[in-house]
């Protein structure tokens with residue numbers, strides 16, 4: 001029987017999120033105080049050796065990204081940190097928990113990240129519908145300025161850093177880092193071609209570190225307690241904890257912070273109270289709409305970035321949507337594909353036309369065509385072409401739920 005391991009959520013429900021004194025009394029800003037006495041490169045090394053990987057979905061090494069950003073364009077006058085607080089992936093609400101309950105944690109992580117790469121300006125790109133998170137973040141930024149954790153000469157260290165809140169307007173694609181940078185510059189939310197990566201040429205053409213809220217929330221803990229402390233949690237290649245958000249047919253849907261390497265069975269039965277009805281488990285969609293369907297054969301697999309990838313599944317943002325026997329995978333897949341069609345920005349043809357074709361394909365499957373198997377194979381093939389030719393990762397996303405649904409639940413799609 002596993003239990004939660006709350007490190008990034010340790011203050012949730014215990015402190016008043018609007019009180020910086022509460023945060024400080026709980027050990028807050030100790031990581032920043034320590035960091036400001038360290039050499040920036042040793043902060044990066046500590047995060048690198050702690051093995052922290054991006055919690056926004058891709059699982060890229062946070063220390064490596066910091067290293068790239070700190071070393072790129074040494075003659076550039078300005079360097080930025082951008083906090084990805086857009087949280088648009090369906091089924092995901094982990095960043096909201098941090099922002100509403102412990103906003104100083106991710107702000108502290110942002111200031112440490114900025115110091116480590118020598119950035120003097122940062123933006124938080126926060127989803128406009130998240131009114132509670134906006135309110136708490138705004139108040140926390142103001143309090144941090146008042147106490148000298150932001151602004152000029154932070155805690156007499158000689159380091160200056162300004163942090164500004166920007167609100168998103170509800171576009172899923174604007175959570176994608178390069179599209180987010182366009183939006184931050186006041187442009188339409190269309191993707192940029194990669195490379196160059198944000199580390200080389202980010203917002204306003206300057207080297208930019210883009211990190212997710214949960215990722216940044218781990219940073220003060222790593223600096224305050226050290227990499228060895230951090231590595232006691234999780235697995236060798238995926239150290240630390242992860243906040244999973246579970247919804248669907250479970251007794252206790254919600255958010256759970258657990259060590260990396262938890263299994264789906266443990267998440268559902270030990271933490272979320274098991275299936276909500278009398279029916280057995282049928283499927284889970286892991287990682288949101290841009291995620292993968294799995295069946296009961298995956299219940300005991302360790303949920304780490306690498307293990308799930310090796311098994312053809314995804315960890316993504318940590319969203320887990322649970323289905324019971326009798327639920328139709330077709331319906332969820334149809335919803336995911338409609339979502340992609342709606343959110344496609346239309347800039348590139350493969351995604352604009354492809355997402356429409358896939359929605360039409362699923363509707364034809366339901367309404368009846370002579371050879372459904374051939375149609376499903378054709379749809380998978382189309383999604384492969386989209387993945388190979390689309391400008392940005394949105395067009396590369398439908399292949400994940402589609403292929404996994406076709407692999408595990410073809411009978412639901414061919415009815």
Ligand SMILES: Cc1cc2nc3c(=O)[nH]c(=O)nc-3n(C[C@H](O)[C@H](O)[C@H](O)COP(=O)(O)O)c2cc1C
Pocket residue numbers: 053054055056057058059060062084085086087088089172173174175176177178210211212213215216393394
């Ligand atoms: C379509 C799309 C939407 C995304 N939405 C988010 C999001 O809402 N929040 C987030 O942190 N990352 C999102 N990402 C991932 C970001 O592009 C990027 O990988 C992440 O912000 C990097 O931070 P990390 O290294 O800390 O994970 C999205 C990616 C894609 C392709």
